[in-house]
Amino acid sequence: MYNHQDIISLLAANVRATKSPFGIPKPLVNTWWKGQGLGREGDVLLMTGLMYQLVPYIETVTRQLERFEDTRFMPYLAWARFVPKLLSGLGLAALTPAPAKDKAALHLRDIVAALRASGVSFGYRPELDEYSGILLYDLGDQESFVRHARLVAERLAQAGVRRIITVDPHTTYALKVLYPRYVGAQFEVRTYFEALDMGTGGGAVASPDAGGARLTLHDPCFYGRYLELSDLPRRLLGGLGHQCADVRECGAYTSCCGGPAEAVSPRLSARIGAGRAGQLAATGEQLVTMCPICLSNLEKAGANVLDLSAILARGLPRREPDQAAGPGQ
Amino acid sequence: MAQVNPDFMETLRQAGTDTGAECNNCGTCVAICPLAEGHFPRLMLRYAQLGAQELILDQAQELWRCLHCGLCTQTCPRGANPGEVILALKRFVVASWRRS
Structure with missing residues (x-):
């Protein structure tokens, strides 16, 4: 297990200098939207x-941390914060395989396809799309979290943003619960599947090729427990003709994928992930989740998991970009 | 010998939670915690109740094993909110370390 001070110092310094926990320049991380015809x-x-975009880099970092955990080289991590951020960020970007980055982008494009299919009107402004700072909050670095959250919230407020659609549970929890509580920023925040549910009037219309599969959902902790959003994905999937076969540990009683521990102990994270994958495998059905961290950690544990967005994008009838999103970029 | 600080719960309240005092040490959180090792998080809650700051700081690394998954909070029969107490203890430790 790594020293928490070393990890927190490094992540906080990265976020402060680059607004990203890994110091990778945003133009390298956030490219999924190009060619999507998204309106601003x-x-x-x-x-x-x-x-979603950061997950391939998290996987790269975790692989390196895994190699040195509890070895005599582990204490050298303390020196990492003295490496210039741009240099370490570019190095990390170079070490991260392109197929992993493409896969992360695919999930976001599926989310866009599903939103368009359900007629939800939305805009995307890459310059306003920032990391929420949630890892700093989870690690207990409240001071750094609040500083970063204030920065992100102020930029959104200055741009006149009042309503937000989110795509992952961590950002959703940050914007919906933590930002109002700690920086007084009030936005109307919905997850993409809440927006889809509203867009389809609570009853998704399946495309003709939507299939009646049996699926087992892994509820991310933030959705299942903290935000109590377990029913909606099941209702959407049900509307598309799928059946959900749940394990006992679901909804508000879901079990963690282990992902949150990977910054301090990849070994612990892998152990928890393997346990959760074993629980989910009991149904013998295709696994589905809706969190990039859960997706990555369960896959690492050997599970075959789909992102909810892939099923929704395939299940809802396709629409052309200009039917939902306005002028393209 | 560890010293106790009867005002520690007030410090913890400033770090985000004061529900730890409700804990009656039943161990449900230990049984449900995915870490499934030792007496985590119950032991840390007991230290917090006693105000055993030195022990908390000495064993601080243990706090970062917590996944903040919230399962202990969901199942706590006393509403002691162990997950949030652990998070508040992390904040206390980080603040102490920054001060020093």
């Missing part, structure tokens, strides 16, 4: 919080 204006702003 809309009733609501789509905000990814960069979580």
